[in-house]
Amino acid sequence: MTGLVTPPAHLRRVTLEEPEAFLVWLSTVMGGALRLDDFELLHPWAIVALAALGRKKSSGEHIDTSLSAGSSAAKFAHAIGFEDVVEGKDSGLAHQPRRTVRMQSVAYPNFPQIDGVARNTSDLVVRSSAEDAAAKTIFHVVVELLRNAVQHSRDPLGGVVVAQRMDAGEKRIQVAVADNGIGIQSALLAKHPTLSDPRTALEKAIQPHISGTFEEGLTGTSGNAGLGLFFVAEMAKLTAGTMLVASRGASLFLRGDREDPTNHQLSFLGGGAQYPGTLVVFEAPVASVHVYGPMIEVINQRAKDRMPGRALHKWLLFQKPPSGTSEILVDVASENTAEAQAYAQKKLVPHLARKQAIALNFRNFEIVTQSFIHALLYEAIRVAWALKTPIYIVDAQPAVRSTLEFLETYALAG
């Protein structure tokens, strides 16, 4: 094999307890070749990570992988269908009931396939109906992670998934999904241009209502709610589990607290640990996944608590306008709502309709009523929102400001 890279001695055993060094090393292997027989132990997530990079794409780099089932790591990789995934063959999943969950690959745009793959995967790792909650949890995690790989990664080969029951010591279930795509930060940047730091981007991606498909402050599009990774992260927290999100530029590690389910630790792996695509691993102790429905209710409530007001305080900006913004001194008499409406039509809306930001000076007002502010700005704020053009507010007393903020909340709701 050309460009063969052999793992250093300390990387022959790769587990989820110590993912950092393996991830740092993996980035250096892109474009080269490796033999799985050079490893002694590869936990399922590491095999998925390698398989996603081993698939040959028409463009971009991959890793040339080979195995002759000489080491136990290579035997395990072979048993879960490593070569089939790398070569793009059907893995024959149905023939291995309840023994080994074979890896599968779901490519864009095969969304309908995701459900079946997730069902097979979760059925196969779970041994009895007593573990029903664990099966549902795994199903949920696989669906969200595969949808993300297929929808957001832009890897034409999509995502590779495996779930494995690990019965040595405490019984745990591990799920991993990997793609060789653009990474989370790039996917988020278009709608979140300030996310210039890859760590901040990962931290943001696991928050509710954050998505590369809409701007912060909104709650969703017809296709996405920005809740997939949030749910997986909350499940890890609530089951005293672990979540690893390794993507281009950074790797985030989340661990639920066994003693206190309201507590968790979030950290970033150091040393340049990242993944040339996106790799998400979820692991939970089987015994800690008692219930599914109530867990989802808790997570829904957490998402609700953190839902941005349906409207965002975004188009009324209480800050100094950029120079050159036309400033308008609001000089219409307070309480005259008809006049306020006519004033807005004549003086405010035309600027906004041309996507020109305006600055409204409220220095003439000690106090204003809701109906006045409504008459003055209800239509203007909706035009501002529709055309993404801000209205700056200057010299507003606190009471005026809170009335303006309330207007924005309800004017843009629903």
Ligand SMILES: Nc1ncnc2c1ncn2[C@@H]1O[C@H](COP(=O)(O)OP(=O)(O)OP(=O)(O)O)[C@@H](O)[C@H]1O
């Ligand atoms: N595999 C991936 N590759 C690239 N970007 C990703 C990947 N997974 C997630 N992302 C980015 O992280 C964002 C958040 O993902 P998340 O699953 O939480 O929300 P969503 O997919 O946008 O919405 P939902 O899952 O509710 O349909 C995505 O919108 C996307 O920008």
Ligand SMILES: [Mg+2]
């Ligand atoms: Mg998603």
